[in-house]
Amino acid sequence: MSRLYTLRKQAVGAPPTTPQAAEIDFRTELNDQQYAAVTSPPGQALVLAGAGSGKTRTLTYRVAYLLANAVAAQNILLLTFTNKAAREMLERVDALLPGQTGGLWSGTFHSICNRILRRHATLAGLTTGFTILDAEDSKSLMSKIVKESGVGKRVENATGEKFPKAPVIQGILSYATNTKKSLEDVIREKYSPDPDFIHGVHEIAKLYEKKKRTANSLDFDDMLVRTLELFDEHPHVLAEYQYQFQFILVDEYQDTNPIQSDVINALAGQHGNVMVVGDDAQSIYSWRGADFRNIISFPERFPDAQVYKIETNYRSTPEILHLANEAIRPNQKQFKKTLRSSRGPSKQKPVLAALYSPQEQAIFVTQRMRELHEEEGIPYREMAVLYRAHFQSMDVQLQLTQDGVPFTVTSGLKFFETAHIKDFSAFLKLAINLRDESAFDRIVKLLPGVGAGTAAKMWALWLMKATKLGDKLPESFSNFMSGIKVPARAEKDWQQLGWTMDEFLTPEGTLQPPMVVMKSIWEGIYKDWLKAEHENFESRSQDVTQFMRFGDRFETVFDMLSELSLLSGPEAAEENPASREESVVLSSVHQAKGLEWNVVFIIWLTDTMFPNMRAAEEGESGLEEERRLFYVALTRARDQLYLLYPRMNPKSYTGDVFQQPSRFLETLPRESLEEWRIGR
DNA sequence: TTTATTAAAGTTTTT
C-alpha cells in the first residue's frame, strides 16, 4: 500500500524567520506598490510595471522574499527574456541573500527547455549530444532542402509565381509554431492562398523536420515544442518538474507567445503559483508570435489572480516621461495607467533636430557625444544611439571610428556568428554529434575543391557510417574518415583533419575537455586554413583565442556548446573584449529593451524608417506596435534625449530622396521639446 | 558536372 504524504505548504505570507531575512527590510526598501507585489500570497499574480518603475527590483525582491520565507532555491523558476537578465537578477538577489540562490533555475524559455531536454534526451527521442541549429544553420539547411527536393521549381512551373526563399519559409514555419496556428492559415495570411504553395511549403516542412531528426539537432523553436512533447508523452517527467518548481516567475510577460505560455501552464500544473511581470505598452515582439493581449487577458484567464500596478518612474526626467506618455497615448489597445516621475525638472529638455543628411546626423551624434564626455564628464558607457534597423547605424559607426570615439554595436555582427567562429565551433559540434549535417557541411566545404555537390556525396557516406556506429564516438576518426573519397587536392587536408580529430579522444575513448579539443583544432588544422583564407588573419585569430578562453570555462564540450547556441546578441557581444571597455552603445530598439542610459540619441526618425514602412502598411495594429517600440526607445533615457532625423536620404542610383519626419514626432508636445536648428 | 570568380542588387525587429 502506498501512502500519500503531503509536505505542508511553505508559508509565504508569514513573517521572515531566517536570520538573513531579518536583515532585509522589505517595507522600507520598496515603495508601497512594489511592496504589495513582492509580498503577494501564493497563487497567480499579475504585476503591471511601467517603464523604469523598478520592475527588476520588484522581481529581485520577490525572489529574495520567497527565499527568506523558507522556500528552497531549487523550488523557484525564474523565466527571463535574455540569459543576461537572469544572471543580473540572480546577482542582485545574491547581494541581498549571499549564497542562497544555488539550485535556483533561471534563464530564457529556450535555455530552460534545453536544460530539461538534455536531462531526458533519450525520452525525447534525441541523444545527449544533440546539437542546436542557430538561425543561420537552419536557414542553410532549409535552402538545401528547397534545392534538393526540387519543390520550388515544381511549384514555380505550376503557378508561374516565385516560390519563397528559405528565410521566408523559415519565418512562416516559425510563426506557425510560435502562435500555434496551422501552417495553412499562416501561409494564406502571410504569403499566398494558392494550394500549390501551401502544398509545397508543407512538403518542405516535412523534409526539414526529417532532416533535423536525422541530424540529431534542434532549432530554436524545437526546444519548446519538443519539451512540450516530452511532457505530453511522459507525464511522470512533467510531474517531476511540477513538483520541483513550486514558484514560477516570468519577466517581460507582454512578449511571451502562445507556445511559451503553454510551457508556463504545463509547469505551473496544480499549484499555479505563477507571478508574471510586464508592461503592455512595451510589447514589441508580435512578429515572433507574442500577443500583448496575453497580458491584458491574464485576469480573465485566471480569475483568482491578484493584480498589482507599479506606476512610479524612477528613471527619467519629467520631461522625457511626459513625452513618452504622449507618444503612446494614440494607441487604442492598452491598459490605462499613469506613470509619475519621481524626479525634479531637468536642466536639459529633450532635443529635436533635423539634419541635412545621414552623414550630418552622424556628425551631430559624434560631436555631441564628445562634448558631453569632455565637458560634462559623462562617461561614454552612459550614452547610447538607438535605431529601428541595424543598417541605419552604419553612418554613425563610420563617424565614431573616424573621431576615435569607442563604441560597441550590440547587434549586427555578433561575435559568435562571424564566419571564422562558426567554422571553428563546427568542429566541436561534429565531435559531440556525428550526425550534425550543418557542422559537417561547413567543415567539408572548407576543403579545396569541395562544394555543395561533393559535400552531399560525402555526407551520404558519413551518415551511413555514423549510424552504423550508433552515436558512439569512433575509436579513431582517421580510420572512420579514410573510407570517404575526397577530390585529389583535398586529400592531404582531409587526412590532416582525421589526425587532428583523433586528438579529441582520451585513451578511454571519451572526449577531451574543451581546451584540449580546441587547441587541437587550432594548431592541427584551422590556423592554417584561416591564414590561407583571409587577409585579416591577425584579428580573426584573436577572435578565436578569445573564443577558446570562453570555452575554457566549461568542463565538457557538451556544456560549452549548449550554452553557446543560446547566447543572444547583447550577451554574445560581451564575450568580445572590446565591449568591456568604456564605450558608447549602438543598439536596435529591440535589443535596448530593459536597458537604460543617461543620454540617448534616437536616429532616423523619418516616416519610412520609424515607423518602418512595411509595419505601417500592416494597418493599425502594425502601427500600434511601432508606436510601442517608439515608447520603449524614449523611456530608455534618464537625463538627456535627442530625437534626430535626416531631411535627405542619398541613394546611389535614384538620386537624393527627401524624407518626411516621422508621424510620431507630430504628436509630441512642443513645450516639452527644445528644437535645435543646425548650422554649418 | 562542379567549383571559383566576378558582378550586381538589396537590406526590420531575434530567442
Added chain:
DNA sequence: CTTTAATAAA
C-alpha cells in the same frame, strides 16, 4: 556590407 546570380574555368 553581404548575399545571390551569372559566367568562366577546371
